[in-house]
Amino acid sequence: MKMKTLLMAGTVLAMVAACTPEGESSLGGDVGEDGASAETPQTAEMAAPGASVDYDSVLAGEQRSAENRARDAFRHPAETLEFFGLRPGMTVVEIAPGGGWYTEVLAGALGPQGTLYAAHTNPESSEGAARSVAGFDEKLAGNPVYANTERTVFAKGNTDTLAPAGTADMVLTFRNIHNFYIGGWAPEAFSAFYTALKPGGILGVVEHRLPEDAEDARMDESGYMKRSTVVKMAEDAGFELVDESEVNANPKDTADYEKGVWTLPPTLTNGETDRDKYVAIGESDRMTLKFRKPA
Structure with missing residues (x-):
């Protein structure tokens, strides 16, 4: 694991070592500035490698737990990442990796020539965050x-430390936008995604989908x-929507549960109450959106 000091916007941020706890999503790293000159900016199209990912091998990799493999049927990692256009050798930012479900896939897919910035939470924000990051570092x-x-x-108030500006071919966020929205910092999050990307870079979003006719509340x-x-x-942050996919759709999900999306697997917040009913529905209905930072 590379643990470095990340130099962002002229500010040196001392990162926490692998033995230090953390919580929701974080990455450690000493990362340099992008070497491209202002006169000849490097775009994602210029930099992105052309090889395809051997997802059969990646998904069967020994870095993946049996528990995480069991969720492939609901999360469709190969189909989702193919849709976003991920290729080996890219520089990719994963937003809020949590326990590292997608990190297991992304690290294998990018290969030794790629770079993955796992933009985790601030370990100093809470004891829970510290524990989460410590577990992630151990992984x-x-x-x-x-x-x-x-x-x-990457956290509220620390949105400029996810990766060096203008270096990422792709920023990916899986089921996180609602947290930024509820927390009141979604605009700052999208702005940070934009800043991290190269011109022409891709923002991939997977999010639990609320019907358009539902109350905004x-x-x-x-x-x-x-x-x-x-x-x-x-x-509003400057992105353009270039494509969308129904690969993570679930028509059985009505999205109208009293306890929200956490009613469904894998959380099953109601415990044994109507458990079979919610297991039969499966994981949430999700939008899968592909945005581009203009070149």
């Missing part, structure tokens, strides 16, 4: 597949977001 230290992975910080606490709201926030 990164435990397998050589993560030699291409650097943990950085449902987005305040349900964990579901309207597609129109997500698209507007991205466009």
Whole structure:
């Protein structure tokens, strides 16, 4: 695991070492400035490698737990990443990796020539955050597949430390936008995604989907977001929507549960109450949106 000091916007941020706890999403790393000159900026199209990912091998990799493999049927990682256009050798930012479900896939898919910035939470924000980051650091230290992975910080008030500006071919966020929205910092998050990307870079968003005819107030606490709201926030930050996919759709999900998206697997917040009913529905209905930073 590469643990470095991240130099961002002229400010040196002392990153927490692998033994230090953390919480929701973070990466450690000493990252240099992009070498491209202002006169000849490097775009994502110029830099992105052309090879395809061997997802059969990646998804079967020994870095993945059996528990995480079992969720492939709901999360469709190969189809999702193919849709976003991920290729080996890219520089990719994963927003809020949590326990590292997608990190296991991304690190293997990018390969030794790629770079993955795992933009985790601030470990100093709470005891829970510290524990989460410590567990994530332990994961990164435990397998050589993560030699291409650097943990950085991405949290409210620390949105400029996710990766060096203008260096990423792709920024990916899986089921996180509702947290930024509920927390009141979604515009800052989208702006940070934009800053991290090269011109022409891709922002991939997977998010729990609220029907467009639902009350907007449902987005305040349900964990579901309207597609129109997500698209507007991205466009307000400067992105253009270039494509969308139904690969993560689930028509069985009505998105109207009293306890929100956490009613469904894997959380099943109601415990044994109606458990079979919610297991039969499966994980949430999700939008899958592909945005581009103009070149």
